[in-house]
Each structure stands twice: as C-alpha cells, then as structure tokens.
Amino acid sequence: MSENRESERTGIVFVISGPSGSGKGTVVDLLRTLCPDMGLSVSATTREKRDYEQEGVNYYFKTREQFEKMIAGGELLEYAEYNGNLYGTPKSELERVTGEGRDLILEIEVKGAAQVKELLGKRAVCVMLIAPSGEEQERRLRGRGSDTEEEIAARVRRAREEIREAPRYDYVVVNETGKVQQCAETILGIMQSEHLRSDRMMSYIRDYFEDDEL
Ligand code: 5GP
Numbered sequence: 001m002s003e004n005r006e007s008e009r010t011g012i013v014f015v016i017s018g019p020s021g022s023g024k025g026t027v028v029d030l031l032r033t034l035c036p037d038m039g040l041s042v043s044a045t046t047r048e049k050r051d052y053e054q055e056g057v058n059y060y061f062k063t064r065e066q067f068e069k070m071i072a073g074g075e076l077l078e079y080a081e082y083n084g085n086l087y088g089t090p091k092s093e094l095e096r097v098t099g100e101g102r103d104l105i106l107e108i109e110v111k112g113a114a115q116v117k118e119l120l121g122k123r124a125v126c127v128m129l130i131a132p133s134g135e136e137q138e139r140r141l142r143g144r145g146s147d148t149e150e151e152i153a154a155r156v157r158r159a160r161e162e163i164r165e166a167p168r169y170d171y172v173v174v175n176e177t178g179k180v181q182q183c184a185e186t187i188l189g190i191m192q193s194e195h196l197r198s199d200r201m202m203s204y205i206r207d208y209f210e211d212d213e214l
Pocket of ligand 1: 088113
C-alpha cells in the first residue's frame with residue numbers, strides 16, 4: 001500500500017513571490033537547506049548575468065530572440081516582463097521535478113504567479129513574503145547602499161504594486177527582521193500542512209474501504 005501511496009503522491013508547486021526588501025532570496029536559500037529534496041525551478045531570463053551567477057544554476061540566460069522563440073514554441077509555463085526584462089518558467093522544469101512526486105518551488109513575481117494559479121489550480125499554492133511594514137521595507141532597500149534615491153523610490157513603488165496582489169495569494173508570510181530562520185520554518189509548516197489537506201490524503205482514506213464503498 002505504501003508503495004501505491006508513494007506513486008500517487010504528486011508534487012505541489014509552491015509559488016513564492018516577494019517584492020524587493022522582503023528578504024525572499026535569503027528565505028528561499030534557507031528553505032533549500034531545510035528541505036534539500038525540494039526542487040527549485042531554474043527560470044529563463046533576458047536580463048544580464050550578474051557576476052556571481054551561473055548559467056543553468058541561477059537562470060538560463062537568453063537573448064530576447066531566443067526567449068521569444070521559447071514563447072512561440074509553447075515552452076514556457078508562464079512568463080512576464082519585469083523591469084524591462086523577460087522572465088519565464090520552462091515547462092520542462094515542472095515536469096522534471098513534479099513527475100518524480102517532489103515539490104517544486106517557483107520563485108517568481110506576481111504576474112507569473114497569477115498565470116500559474118490559473119493553469120494549475122489546486123496543484124499550486126501561492127505564498128507572498130513581505131517585510132513587516134512599508135518603513136522597514138524601505139529601510140532594507142536603503143541598507144543595500146548601492147542604489148540612488150531615484151532607484152530606491154522606483155523599487156518602493158514597484159513593491160507596493162506587487163503587495164497589492166497579496167489578497168490573491170493563498171498565504172502571506174511576514175519576514176520579521178532578524179528572524180529569517182523562523183520565517184523559513186513558517187513556510188515549511190505551510191508546505192507540510194498543504195500535503196495533509198484531505199483531498200491530498202485520499203489514498204490513506206481509501207485504504208480503509210473496499211473500492212465501491214467510498
Ligand atoms: P532578479 O532579476 O532580481 O533575479 O528577479 C527579478 C524578479 O523576477 C523577481 O521578483 C523574481 O522572483 C522574478 N522572476 C524570476 N524568475 C521568474 C520567472 O520565471 N517568471 C516570473 N514571472 N518571474 C520571475
């Protein structure tokens with residue numbers, strides 16, 4: 001029976017969005033350490049590679065032309081333009097990970113998240129990560145030290161626009177300052193609870209009954 005249960009297990013797609021200043025990058029890194037079996041999707045993007053990034057690890061870096069070919073070929077599960085660059089999730093990432101019954105994390109922005117929810121329905125669980133307040137978020141953005149006032153103001157505006165979409169998400173998690181471990185554990189708790197929803201536990205329930213009894 002347990003073998004059947006294992007084979008029945010379909011991975012859940014966890015979408016995590018977090019505007020600048022939410023601390024999403026750190027939280028997702030921690031989640032991976034806490035849960036190494038979880039798949040993390042590698043997106044395609046047209047943005048320039050940053051020094052510390054690696055092709056195929058952080059992103060698949062594409063020219064706009066290559067990216068548009070992927071769109072035309074139906075290779076992307078979702079895509080969106082963000083800050084003048086295109087970002088998208090290759091369908092192959094989803095198949096690779098969830099086909100093995102593993103969960104998948106998509107770290108994507110709000111327009112992409114809406115497309116995934118529309119396409120996958122209950123198979124996708126959307127979590128938005130936010131800073132504890134607008135002031136704290138701005139303080140974090142300033143703390144980076146490298147941006148001009150204008151850039152900071154633009155980031156704050158964009159972040160507010162993204163947070164406006166929070167009511168459409170299944171969960172909103174506050175990343176309290178200095179408590180990143182707690183935040184990652186909270187998201188892990190959500191992930192564990194989602195697997196225990198009654199509709200995902202049917203193989204256990206059916207086990208108590210004959211085929212035609214339920
Ligand atoms: P960055 O350029 O800082 O790596 O990412 C910018 C934004 O694009 C972030 O909010 C990130 O979550 C989002 N993003 C990364 N990959 C994807 C993707 O495949 N699809 C969508 N819709 N957004 C993405």
